[in-house]
Amino acid sequence: MDELAVLVCDDSLMARKQLIRAFPEGWPISLRQASNGLECLKTLRAEPADLLFLDLTMPEMDGYQVLEALHRLNIDVPTIVVSGDVQDAALDRVMALGALDFLHKPVDPEELCASLRRHGFYLKPQASVLTPRLDGGPVSLRDAFRELTNVAMGRAGALLGRVLGVFVELPVPNVNMLEAGELHMALADARNGQQVTAICQGYIGEGIAGEALLLFHDSDLNDITGLLGREVSSDEERLEVLLDLASILIGACLKGLFEQWSGQLAIGHPVLLGQGEAIEELIRDSVRWKRTLAVEISYSLEGLRTHFDLLLLFTEDSLPRLAEKISYLMGDEA
Amino acid sequence: MKDVNLDEFHWLLEIVQSMDVGIIVIDRDYRVEVWNGFIEHHSGHKPSEVTGQSLFALFPEIDRDWFVRKVESVALLGIPAFTIWEQRPYLLRFNGYQPLTGREPYMYQNTTFLPLTDSHGVVAHIALIIYDVTRVAVNSQQLRQANGELQRLSRTDRLTGLLNRGYWEECLAIEFSRFQRYQHPVTLIIFDIDHFKRINDTHGHQAGDAVIRQVAEITRQQVRGTDVCGRYGGEEFVVLLPDTPADGALLLAERLRRSVEQCVVEHGGVEIRFTISLGVAALTLDCGSHAALIEQADSALYRSKEGGRNRCTLHDNSLPKH
Numbered sequence: 103m104d105e106l107a108v109l110v111c112d113d114s115l116m117a118r119k120q121l122i123r124a125f126p127e128g129w130p131i132s133l134r135q136a137s138n139g140l141e142c143l144k145t146l147r148a149e150p151a152d153l154l155f156l157d158l159t160m161p162e163m164d165g166y167q168v169l170e171a172l173h174r175l176n177i178d179v180p181t182i183v184v185s186g187d188v189q190d191a192a193l194d195r196v197m198a199l200g201a202l203d204f205l206h207k208p209v210d211p212e213e214l215c216a217s218l219r220r221h222g223f224y225l226k227p228q229a230s231v232l233t234p235r236l237d238g239g240p241v242s243l244r245d246a247f248r249e250l251t252n253v254a255m256g257r258a259g260a261l262l263g264r265v266l267g268v269f270v271e272l273p274v275p276n277v278n279m280l281e282a283g284e285l286h287m288a289l290a291d292a293r294n295g296q297q298v299t300a301i302c303q304g305y306i307g308e309g310i311a312g313e314a315l316l317l318f319h320d321s322d323l324n325d326i327t328g329l330l331g332r333e334v335s336s337d338e339e340r341l342e343v344l345l346d347l348a349s350i351l352i353g354a355c356l357k358g359l360f361e362q363w364s365g366q367l368a369i370g371h372p373v374l375l376g377q378g379e380a381i382e383e384l385i386r387d388s389v390r391w392k393r394t395l396a397v398e399i400s401y402s403l404e405g406l407r408t409h410f411d412l413l414l415l416f417t418e419d420s421l422p423r424l425a426e427k428i429s430y431l432m433g434d435e436a
Numbered sequence: 437m438k439d440v441n442l443d444e445f446h447w448l449l450e451i452v453q454s455m456d457v458g459i460i461v462i463d464r465d466y467r468v469e470v471w472n473g474f475i476e477h478h479s480g481h482k483p484s485e486v487t488g489q490s491l492f493a494l495f496p497e498i499d500r501d502w503f504v505r506k507v508e509s510v511a512l513l514g515i516p517a518f519t520i521w522e523q524r525p526y527l528l529r530f531n532g533y534q535p536l537t538g539r540e541p542y543m544y545q546n547t548t549f550l551p552l553t554d555s556h557g558v559v560a561h562i563a564l565i566i567y568d569v570t571r572v573a574v575n576s577q578q579l580r581q582a583n584g585e586l587q588r589l590s591r592t593d594r595l596t597g598l599l600n601r602g603y604w605e606e607c608l609a610i611e612f613s614r615f616q617r618y619q620h621p622v623t624l625i626i627f628d629i630d631h632f633k634r635i636n637d638t639h640g641h642q643a644g645d646a647v648i649r650q651v652a653e654i655t656r657q658q659v660r661g662t663d664v665c666g667r668y669g670g671e672e673f674v675v676l677l678p679d680t681p682a683d684g685a686l687l688l689a690e691r692l693r694r695s696v697e698q699c700v701v702e703h704g705g706v707e708i709r710f711t712i713s714l715g716v717a718a719l720t721l722d723c724g725s726h727a728a729l730i731e732q733a734d735s736a737l738y739r740s741k742e743g744g745r746n747r748c749t750l751h752d753n754s755l756p757k758h
Binding site for chain 1: 506509513515516517518519520522523524546548567
């Protein structure tokens with residue numbers, strides 16, 4: 103049997119490693135990789151592939167755009183989408199764009215194997231064949247964490263979409279080591295000169311702790327309450343809507359994150375910040391750390407201007423433990 | 437279960453039973469399964485008396501529609517929800533129980549709605565965790581009140597209750613930048629009490645204060661809610677009129693002048709009569725700063741004085757600047 107030409111396209115090295123590690127044993131393939139949509143198209147035009155694994159949320163050109171381009175360019179390649187976006191609408195859309203199958207991240211080896219069997223790409227292990235594994239060097243903490251966040255925010259986005267009845271557009275999360283001074287800038291940036299209300303929730307689990315900050319632009323509030331179909335007349339009711347959305351977005355995202363390393367966590371009561379005051383001013387004086395891990399996610403609602411900015415800020419003390427969890431997740435490779 | 441585990445189980449129960457946090461477990465039909473000592477003490481009902489009863493029957497103060505929506509979403513999504521006292525003072529109305537140090541009629545509460553999954557991973561119960569945050573709430577409200585009072589004090593003039601000069605100028609600066617953007621008409625009236633020194637010298641400073649207070653009172657009565665009145669100096673007053681063109685401001689200025697002319701202040705058995713002189717200026721795009729507008733109104737006031745006092749003058753924008 104000839105080798106199957108397989109192309110794996112994902113912007114995260116960690117995600118590619120996780121997927122390739124889930125490949126079945128004794129699978130005769132040749133393996134290529136692409137780290138964004140443009141690269142994927144370029145590779146396919148240079149040399150066709152028999153099977154494409156495609157991520158959806160990528161910079162440069164996302165998975166939806168790749169599927170459209172393949173169709174437009176008449177490049178015929180069976181495609182299995184692998185994504186953290188667990189919204190039903192995402193599944194419907196990629197299937198309509200001609201994808202063969204849709205697998206949720208992190209990929210379960212048995213599910214992957216079943217899908218490959220179903221579509222005739224893998225029958226049984228061949229004794230003499232060694233499935234190619236990836237040797238892309240160690241995954242950086244940042245890359246790994248971005249991928250974990252990607253999966254977690256997909257779950258939170260799906261819940262949000264379900265509650266609001268809209269499609270939630272998932273961004274590429276921003277994961278950065280932040281200097282204390284830069285936090286101020288990041289907040290001012292997210293605020294974008296507008297009035298915002300922020301809800302803050304502390305969390306801690308197995309020594310990994312931090313605070314989640316969700317920013318709502320006050321001008322978006324009417325859109326949101328409209329989607330919920332709720333009559334909102336008083337400030338208390340408006341606040342309640344925000345609290346409900348915050349517990350969904352913050353709760354689901356953190357749960358999705360901690361579950362990936364099977365961690366338990368406790369989330370504190372929400373605290374309301376700002377309400378007219380500039381939040382970065384409120385926070386400026388309280389910063390005691392020097393450098394820490396910050397995750398920024400900006401959810402948008404399709405067809406509306408509304409977006410939510412979620413910031414997860416881990417304590418400096420949590421970093422070694424986080425690194426430990428991630429290297430455990432990556433097995434020996436990290 | 438091994439004996440040692442059973443021991444641990446008993447400890448756990450005892451801790452949950454005696455901790456200073458309320459716990460109620462309800463099923464998906466909103467019936468109480470169990471609650472701990474905290475709820476027992478504050479409600480006066482033993483858990484054995486209430487098992488199987490509807491939570492809404494036991495606590496009629498719960499807004500049913502709201503509560504059901506909250507619980508259903510917790511069960512559907514499998515994610516905890518919260519309430520905080522700032523937004524909803526309490527879930528269960530428990531009366532204040534500290535006659536000595538308690539100041540509030542009821543207990544402020546933060547609550548967590550925690551989904552409990554059964555062995556099949558289905559959310560079959562909800563735990564309501566209730567924290568007594570009365571002390572935090574009271575402290576925070578007192579702090580807010582004190583800050584509000586401080587802010588009020590730092591903004592008002594003690595004698596008249598009008599805005600003081602500093603804060604009034606801040607308001608003017610804001611109105612000025614708003615004008616740059618939207619060009620809604622904005623006018624300024626500035627006025628002072630004629631021969632005020634003479635009132636002071638003749639009748640004493642207390643009489644002078646009474647006159648100033650009376651002028652402030654008349655001003656307050658004549659202006660609209662959106663107008664911004666301040667005491668600018670000793671016997672000098674300012675009224676900022678947003679969304680008002682010059683002719684409207686002149687009408688108000690004239691009304692002020694007449695009201696003051698007609699009023700009498702009685703002090704120590706003596707009737708004091710007095711008048712004011714006013715200057716009016718409208719903000720134009722030529723005004724380089726909010727201070728320039730004050731200068732224009734001030735020069736109109738100067739002409740009222742020169743023209744014999746007890747009159748209004750509108751600043752003429754066609755005149756060369758001083």
